[in-house]
Amino acid sequence: MEKHALHQRIRALRASSKHLAASSEQERNALLLTIAENLRTAYPAIASANDADVKAARESGQKESLIKRLIFSEEKLEASLAGIRQVAQLADPIGKVKLRRLLDTGLLLEQVTFPIGVIGMIFEARPDALIQIVSLCLKSGNGIILKGGREAQRTNTVLVDVIKHSCIDSHLGDAWLTLLESHSDVDQILGMDDEIDLLIPRGSNQFVKYVMEHTSIPVLGHADGICHLYIDEKADLQKAVEIAFDSKTQYPAACNAVETILVHEKVADKVLQSLAKRLSEGNVVIHGDSAVCSYIHAIPYEEGDWRREYLQNEVNIHIVDSLERAIDHIEAYGSHHTDVIVSEDSQAVRTFFSQVDSADVFANCSTRFSDGYRFGLGAEVGISTAKIHARGPVGLEGLMSTKYLLSGCGQVVSTYAGSVPKPFLHEELSCEGLSMLTGEQL
Amino acid sequence: MEKHALHQRIRALRASSKHLAASSEQERNALLLTIAENLRTAYPAIASANDADVKAARESGQKESLIKRLIFSEEKLEASLAGIRQVAQLADPIGKVKLRRLLDTGLLLEQVTFPIGVIGMIFEARPDALIQIVSLCLKSGNGIILKGGREAQRTNTVLVDVIKHSCIDSHLGDAWLTLLESHSDVDQILGMDDEIDLLIPRGSNQFVKYVMEHTSIPVLGHADGICHLYIDEKADLQKAVEIAFDSKTQYPAACNAVETILVHEKVADKVLQSLAKRLSEGNVVIHGDSAVCSYIHAIPYEEGDWRREYLQNEVNIHIVDSLERAIDHIEAYGSHHTDVIVSEDSQAVRTFFSQVDSADVFANCSTRFSDGYRFGLGAEVGISTAKIHARGPVGLEGLMSTKYLLSGCGQVVSTYAGSVPKPFLHEELSCEGLSMLTGEQL
The missing domain is CATH 3.40.605.10 (Aldehyde Dehydrogenase; Chain A, domain 1)
Structure with a gap:
């Protein structure tokens, strides 16, 4: 035009x-x-x-x-x-009161949601x-x-x-x-x-x-969806295999499908065989580091594989020697979208939750749960990996901004400043009920 | 470096x-x-x-x-x-639970605040x-x-x-x-x-x-602070004059000082004299449109004045013929920072609240209240005029992002998909208490 x-x-x-x-x-x-x-x-x-x-x-x-x-x-x-x-x-979603505070008698502040x-x-x-x-x-x-x-x-x-x-x-x-x-x-x-x-x-x-x-x-929004699944040394390995299978094969073209499975070296010998077997049922091609290739049949790792978003029936498997190395790998190669730990050790889960800097950080479930509908948001406009405004699956809330509304009856700031300032009340009020946009406060 | x-x-x-x-x-x-x-x-x-x-x-x-x-x-x-x-x-501010929802038995979702x-x-x-x-x-x-x-x-x-x-x-x-x-x-x-x-x-x-x-x-943050004060036809004129005086003179170099006062034509003859007199006590220089100049002594309006952020003892006065024209003016020349209506008509206030698209929209009080300390936010990093993330005075909350944490016990998405999908519970839980980061949920 x-x-x-x-x-x-x-x-x-x-x-x-x-x-x-x-x-x-x-x-x-x-x-x-x-x-x-x-x-x-x-x-x-x-x-x-x-x-x-x-x-x-x-x-x-x-x-x-x-x-x-x-x-x-x-x-x-x-x-x-x-x-x-x-x-x-x-x-x-319009006119929801997010903060309601009486600054002083007759001086009411509301932070109200408003369309962007x-x-x-x-x-x-x-x-x-x-x-x-x-x-x-x-x-x-x-x-x-x-x-x-x-x-x-x-x-x-x-x-x-x-x-x-x-x-x-x-x-x-x-x-x-x-x-x-x-x-x-x-x-x-x-x-x-x-x-x-x-x-x-x-x-x-x-x-x-x-x-x-x-x-x-x-x-x-997000560009890449390079999601990880880390199988901890304290993982329930049977759960881990099923979660990996679902994360990769339930819908491989989705941004929340897993691209790299990280396995703690202490459980590698116990889990890799059954993992490879289950993935083969979904015709998944495995790319593995040299240690992985010593356990199972896999395409040897090539430079750049850790950053690939396959979006199809292909997955990397990489052996790490600790939870910390797994987190480092995710931080270095991930896209901060969705990353999962499988572990029965609640301290390991807490460390993972705290240290992995992604929009969605999960424990003991599939990466594929990262979705507005499954989260119960009603619908989604997309999944954001930004760290400001909205992060993760974005529903109606991500389409809203806010306004501060302040209603007084003639108040001026000089009353609250100078050598004998009047103190503010700053009394928190319930956010229930209609905002000043449509309510009876005025 | x-x-x-x-x-x-x-x-x-x-x-x-x-x-x-x-x-x-x-x-x-x-x-x-x-x-x-x-x-x-x-x-x-x-x-x-x-x-x-x-x-x-x-x-x-x-x-x-x-x-x-x-x-x-x-x-x-x-x-x-x-x-x-x-x-x-x-x-x-870290680890506050903003949403807690049971997606299904043993599958708990939390949206938790986290540093940016x-x-x-x-x-x-x-x-x-x-x-x-x-x-x-x-x-x-x-x-x-x-x-x-x-x-x-x-x-x-x-x-x-x-x-x-x-x-x-x-x-x-x-x-x-x-x-x-x-x-x-x-x-x-x-x-x-x-x-x-x-x-x-x-x-x-x-x-x-x-x-x-x-x-x-x-x-x-914000670049300009071009704030307006609109004196409505139903304004309490005495309040209006004091609010205008405070908004301009209490600290003229601040971004939330008023730069343009809009006056409804029906009250122009009643308010302009006393407004000019009060502003002169603060040595405020007035720039006025031709109608204003017919009532009081003012520097005649020059091209570009409506967009000027004086940041000193100078102010524009402009006569408008309706609330709608006042809003149009604010939208055309303002910087979406802080704008105030003075009116005893609650319907006019509601229209102003609803239609003026600024971070802070006030009624019957000074523009100078636009401030993190006065709002009771504790402290502020600045005032944002952006429409995403944080808007208005920004305290600790503006330095926070969120993470979605989801904790399961082996759940996979295929259970909830296909021809006989298991329905989600999506049960809202109270956001009180510690998040999964430090609490006992795991």
Whole structure:
């Protein structure tokens, strides 16, 4: 799109998103349910657009994994609609009081949740990701700029048309949502510091890295998912083998699948055989260091293996001589996403919990639990490995900012300063109930 | 410092900060109190270094405002020591449970606060800022890289020497803290994405903007403080005048002083005379639009005035014809720092609270309340106008990240997936008590 026209559209979206932020929970939930209904009614049109996208993708020789993500079956639609209805049932994230403090008589402070503003979502081929992010943004009162992959363009256009059409009868309007079509729009989005408050890129590592390196807008997400499973000397080895199998094979293409299994040398001889046997049932190829290769059949370690995100049925196994070396390895080669210890020794688990600096640090369960749905967050916009704002699976909360509201009756600071300052009360009050935005405090 | 040597020092600091993050509350608090004691004992050495800094600053013709900030009197030291003791008394920010949920029997999820890691603090001439930030970082378990202004170099060196000396008897060591000396170190710091997790620049607008534009490390803070006071048509005008006077004159050089007063046209004739009279008592120079100039004596508005941060006894006055125009003006020219409405109309206040997109949105009190101490946060590292992570005055909480800890007994995801998935419990538990890091859950 022409630069000026794009800026104009985004500015209108920003204005509209303020309207959305000030709307009632009922209005937003009603619109969510209308959208779900209309998407189901429109399935024939969606399916036909999707068929055309899939056909074009096949003809242009796209990978089967991309085509799998692109296909938007009726089953996937139903799952998406269930997701929308679930989001409608979540508590209103706007106007939650996070701190309420009486600074002095008649001077009430509240820290209140508020939408971030305008979210830019850049994603690749998955049409269901579009529906998920739109419903989370609507629920949380954020404007949303969508830029989907070229492969899904026909499907995305129909989906957004249906959603926008659903907004007509709502007084929220449809300007809080826009779909960009051209690839050149991506670079323009990256430069819109004043118009976009948060970017959420979802796609390949290279793509996410490109976004992170080419914008000064805050980015939520993660590039790599190099997850580890450490089998401690005090591990229950049977559990360890099953956890390893699930972590690698339950969905190898996911970012939370394990890529390297670290084994304490004291249990190597007891666990490696059964681990290799179980992994072979999932057709997993093992890369091992020289010590591992002396126990089991494995492809000898090559330079760079510890940093590889296989995203398929391949895994590294590495023998370490202590918990500390395992932690060092994770810190040196991991991506701070999800790392697991298997151990019956609670002190070892505590050390691992404390020292491993990752978004998700687990004990005695699969890496694959790292997920917004499984965590009970309702839905997720992605998994963040950043250390500020939101970390780990990010649900509605990650789309919220806060405001401090302070209501007085004429107070001035000079009263509380100078040689005889009036002391503050700083009385903590319960955060229950409505904020000053809608409550009766004023 | 030579690039390689600097990187090595920062890496050692990073390692040491992990040790700090895992230390007990008692150890950190004890060290805080030791530091306070030793700083008092060392006052003669501090004072003599400070005298030399002040003398050199005077000789090199530095501005009086800088010299005022640079002078580290015994009174300022006492205030800093009181600050350290206050920080020691705050609740431990590490290991607070923000969410506790039983995903299934024996599968416990906790979201736990954890130090961000390594903080880079770049500040100008104030030695008391050094003490404040070091005590907050120590309390919160974060490593800290300090780069102070050249003008305060002798003072800062003595302060850091005393602090490091205090660490000797503590098994926390002194490697979690470092002071950089050379100006060229600043640009090196800005490039240390892998070693530094958060930058906090404190100084002039240009300096903070420079930092924000030259790093991809997250930056906490604000460049401008263009704060507004809107006097509504339903304002109590007497309150309005006193609030305006305090907001402008109580400390004009602060970022939370008001720069533009917006007046509803319906009350302009009633309030402008008394407002001008009161402001003249504080020797405040008024810049007014043409309508304002028809009521009172004011310097006629010039292009760009609405965007000026005077930081001295000067203020804009602008007449608007509605609450909506006032909000539009604030959105167009403000810096999203602190904006105030004066009105007895609770609906107007709610609209202002809801529509003004600033870190601090106040009603019927002074802009100057925007401050960590006044808010009861204990101490502040700065005021953030960002919309992600921390917004408004930032205390200890802004130095914390979170981790998800999940503890199981062999659970795998395949149990909860497939054609007959086991449902999750997702049972919310109280967040009271110790986290799995130190508690008895394991």
